[in-house]
Amino acid sequence: MNTGKRQKQRKVLLMGKSGAGKSSMRSIVFSNYVAKDVRRLGATIDVEHSNIKFMGNLMLNLWDCGGQDGFVENYLTHQRNHVFGSVAVLIFVFDIESREFQADVVSYSNIIRALEECSPGAKVFCLIHKMDLVQARLRGPLFDERVEYIRAASEGFRESVEFFATSIWDQSLYKAWTQIIYFLIPNAATIENLLQQLAEVIDARELILYERTTCLMVTHVTRGLESKNPFTDRFERISSILKTHKQSMAKHTGIPAGSANFAEMQIKTGRFMFFITRLTENTNLAASIPPSEQVFNAARVNIRLVRPKFAELDIASKPRPGIQQAFAHSAESERERERQRDSSVGGEVEYRGKGKEPVGMGEGFGG
């Protein structure tokens, strides 16, 4: 679980029939496109690569593979090892409206076979896409039917393959991608553990850690009553809300969407208080806390103090000065890392011990 400080490249293949919606999906999730903008996209030629840096030394290496038959043929023959070697995740997109579903599945099982041969340890996610085109009452049965059929064709991945119904017009896209990202994060348990401690200290009802550019949730911690929140889809919804807001800000202030980030957002009501603030270089933390000014202020201070701790999880093997300057406590975290190396007990125990330290300074407010 503790994979060390090495930057981890994870190769993700995005495949499916031509026109299934692979590039649309990628543009919306990773490049700040609005759903209606995707009709401007042309066909993908061969493979388009993109690298996305995530929390917890995860670097996503996304291969958007053009789906026209000629390209697919090429992937399966000449480039077989190049394309299917060392894959962490294959995301296969099915178009629910496709007229040649049988043919899609044949192509899918060819790809699955190649994957099984070159990277047997990979994980497969199937997205049944464009669900918005199906009438609401038919969605469930149709989805189940397709899942059954595709699972039967999944060869060695029959047990592990996961299915999601998606559409670019609602938050279902975020739901699927959140699961995929969660699977890819190498040190998710460590992050969750730290978040849990933080949540205890600041008395948060819920903490959501999400990536800043994509607004995809990395992980979340829910405490006490909040787990009974009737909105079980709230994480995708928050991703979607934040993304929409970011686009709106970008559109009307003329800032490019990539940098239209807010430093902080607060919402206070009589029932809850909610704020979002920056946690590490590319993650934000959203916290829902009880409606009390004291708790709110204490939580803000404590989150500021805990930043270096999370920054450490984020830092790649080579110390990158750019990142550290971003945080006022760079010297402090440097020293701590030094100490940490000395007492390398390893894994969780170590983090737990240290995790309290920066938080403790704010304890006076916590009551």
Place this chain on the structure above:
Amino acid sequence: MASSHFQASAPSQRSHHDDSHLERSEASQAGPARLQPGAQLTLMRYLQDLPDADVPPSPVPPRYHTGRLPNSKAGDGKPRLLLMGQRRSGKSSISSVVFHKLPPSETLYLETTTRIKKESMHSFMDFQVWDFPGHLDYFDPAFDVDNIFDEIGALIWVIDAQDEYLEAIMRLNTTILNLQHSYPNINVEVFVHKVDGLSEDYKSDTFRDIIQRVQDELSDHGYENAPVSFYQTSIYDHSIFEAFSKVIQKLIPQLPTLEALLNSLCSTCHIEKAYLFDIMSKIYIATDTSPTDIGSYEVCSDYIDVVIDVGEIYGWDRPGENGHSEKVETGNNDAESLITMERKGNNFLYLREINKYLALICLMGDDSPSEKKALIDYNVGVFQDALKQVFPRTEKEIPPLQSPSA
């Protein structure tokens, strides 16, 4: 951090206290002064949900046709917006998008309206929207014209800018000329609609052409300076909401007072732009008098969405929440929100719920909000108080304000 917060705000609070007096006195001056004419009193009743009039009918001719006239026959007392225009010009689409939050793309599937659709809107001010089928001839003797136009607040005439509009203009002019004798003060609002499909040049040409034709024809018939306003609208962006905002604003007699209050708030707190929004319809009922651009309106309107959506997710009924025994200082009951942008020089946004229906949204400039937040909170509290004096009866509905003790 907390202590510096208070130090910064303490002395300045005092200085703004004086401002607050100024604001208050302005409000109380402006308030009664604006309430003299009869029509305004009439509207005040709707704004305040008074069941029965305790104001004697006034001899002053009403300037705002916002509802039941003092001696009109039994009406339901709600200002009425009439949506009229040719068939397929987009009337029903407009009313569904603005008042029912229908996604614009879904309006393709709306069916033709065959009879008058009356809908009541409950908001800070109750009003009715009447959607008329395009093919009706209202001046057919079979129609009870008085019944339709008697209590009208505004007549909204929708013209499809992508279609042949000469006939629409002709009918509009007939209507205006017919109405001017019996109801000379009706606000006629012309929406030049579906402009999203036109190129920039063509759009403004069309718009100008329509204005020209309407005014020429009216003056040919000897009707100069007709009270007709024109707007370019589309349901695919915020322009339709902005146009509706301006239409509704004309029906609010307290508008100058509200604007004065907002101006005063803006200058005190260095706010660039302040909007008073109706939360439900996202129509703004007042803004300060600095120039408005649609961009800032859109940012604010999208911001309301964020706050409402997050509020919905986390504002659920928690069991056992009512027994808050250990809570020492609870937050303000009215929602408030602040967004700080990361890059220097960018605006930040401030939202405060004023009462059940209204929210104040401010766009602010570069100054750091962390020091000024308390000040702004305080001044907005003062604004809220002043607003209560302007709309005294809404006071009952909102929980008591917890402004910081000065």
